[in-house]
Amino acid sequence: MSHIDANGGWMPLTMPQLDFWEEFSFHPDKPVSTVAHCLDIEGDVDGDALTKAISETIRESEVLSVRFLQEAQGGDPLQCFDASRTPVITHIDLRDSADPLAEAKTLMEADIHAKLDLRTDRLSAQSLFRIGEKRYLWYIRAHHIIIDGYGLTLIEQRCGQLYNHLRGRGEAGKPFHSFASFLAEEQAYSTSRRWEADRAFWTQYLDASGDLPVLYRGDEDYGAPGLHHHHELSATFCGKLRETAVAVEIGWPDLLVLFAGLYLYNTLPRQPTGDREVLTIWLPFMSRWGSIGAYVPAMLVNILPFQLALDPQETLRAALARNAGILRKQRLHGRYRIEQMAEDKGVAKGSRFFFSPLVNVLPFNAPEFEGCRVTRHILASGPGDGFNLTFRGEDDGRRLTLYVDADPSMTGQDEFNRHKRDLPAFLDHCLSPDAMERPAGALWSRFAQVSR
Structure with a gap:
């Protein structure tokens, strides 16, 4: 540079x-x-x-x-x-x-x-x-x-x-x-010891992750219409989510990411790595670490690959705590760019990682204008890959809406309809009174039984 x-x-x-x-x-x-x-x-x-x-x-x-x-x-x-x-x-x-x-x-x-x-x-x-x-x-x-x-x-x-x-x-x-x-601050980071430490973390993490899916730019299909659905989560659900987050000492956005991840882990193909199966979930990260970057409109958002794995003997509480700890550690190194990770892994020019499934939690209040009622509408946020879950709501976890988006060439209409039906119900099931002390690996089978 x-x-x-x-x-x-x-x-x-x-x-x-x-x-x-x-x-x-x-x-x-x-x-x-x-x-x-x-x-x-x-x-x-x-x-x-x-x-x-x-x-x-x-x-x-x-x-x-x-x-x-x-x-x-x-x-x-x-x-x-x-x-x-x-x-x-x-x-x-x-x-x-x-x-x-x-x-x-x-x-x-x-x-x-x-x-x-x-x-x-x-x-x-x-x-x-x-x-x-x-x-x-x-x-x-x-x-x-x-x-x-x-x-x-x-x-x-x-x-x-x-x-x-x-x-x-x-x-x-x-x-x-x-x-x-802002650009000068970004350049300073790229030649810093922090950059070297972040690179070492992600090199080790990705070396243990197996191969990640790659997409050739010429194969991107932005012309075909996708499958879309939104579902307003109830005030009762939002309240239980906040209460559970306090009880397990995990921020409610991370708790929502992990619950959604558990759903995807049980409904999408997993990848065997060593003695376990994992699902790579892509998580957008604001990446506003710099003192300047924190207060300047620019393109900073990063995307981090999070590998969700379950120990069948773990309780849901233990599985959430362990994976939440991994999330926190990743974010400490989250300034290291996904584009740099791709380059480090030998992804060729003209190609990039395929960011699916992706889970995004956006807890942002609308701004205040004196004497006015203000509603924010997101009209466009760029294209997505494969299968995407987005949660939008207030910064305190109220008024949450779930958005489900899928590529019809990868997710058929019947399968998409099952996701529309099962995902909100599974999220609610994760908040049932006895769920935390039950084995995390049995959570899905129990949900399948009670939802028939």
Whole structure:
């Protein structure tokens, strides 16, 4: 990686950015990795203050104004912050429309599915729809090469802070760090002792893991429609989950990951490694370890391979504690990039690991805007591989919704329907009063008996 000038200028791409660039080079005519959120803001909305807060937040979020350059065919691209590329808010007043909300959704969907050329196009769009006297929709769209979902959440929270300040509540707060300073911090990590220790951990872990599935970029199929389902988990379930998390001293997001992992362990093919069978589950990790990276919108999310194994003699409580300990240890080394792990394992250029099954828990509250009710809608989060489980909800574990997504070429409709039916019921079964002291290996067979 070449030297990074903290004052700006042309700078190299990070490893995840290079991965998205390679994806674009294989699929330049497809809108593959678009991310988009929409905030529904209703109430005593000050339109002028909202516009001002969004504009200032965009200005601070330098990554939204990044421009790429590839000087030679096949050469590594470069990037720079270009103030002339800063997104300008598009104001769209739909109050006179017969169905303002439907028309706004149509416009947003059209933008999400439009082709985006990383070499020439602006990489972010911002629109503010007015769909009622007291109701606005703030639409934020970008390419995954510059930002991840948590980065968009940071932008939303920062905008809420600025809006509240303009309305006389609270301080303006500190602006985001510069994009160049973030890249410099990432470069410093890549030459640090911490990087060497992280590499040693993952080398040892993956050497004991057997072969991980690999996907050739040219085989990625982004055109076929997938199978999708969502299920709102009950308030009773959410309450029991939080209570159980306290009782077993495991954070509720990790407990949910492990319960979902137990379901997948019993319903998907496992891989024999030595004297046991394991299931590799891919887990997104925010990876915001750096003091700068923690407060800058950018593409930082990592994906970690977690190998779930069960000892038939263990109680569920013991199995959860052991695997939760592995999760914590992995995250201590979670800054080490999955793209680097692939390179270390000899995965060829033009290929990557196949991230399936994947389990993602996203516990993020919608931002607060003074005098308003705010609802966040995730409109696009990029493509997924194979089979994916996503849990979205409040940061305290309330109002959880389960999303199930599958590739129909790998999961048939009947099998998908079984997952839709059995997964929520199994999660609830894991929270039954006597489950913790029963053998973890017998949990599925008991569930199968009581669910007939």
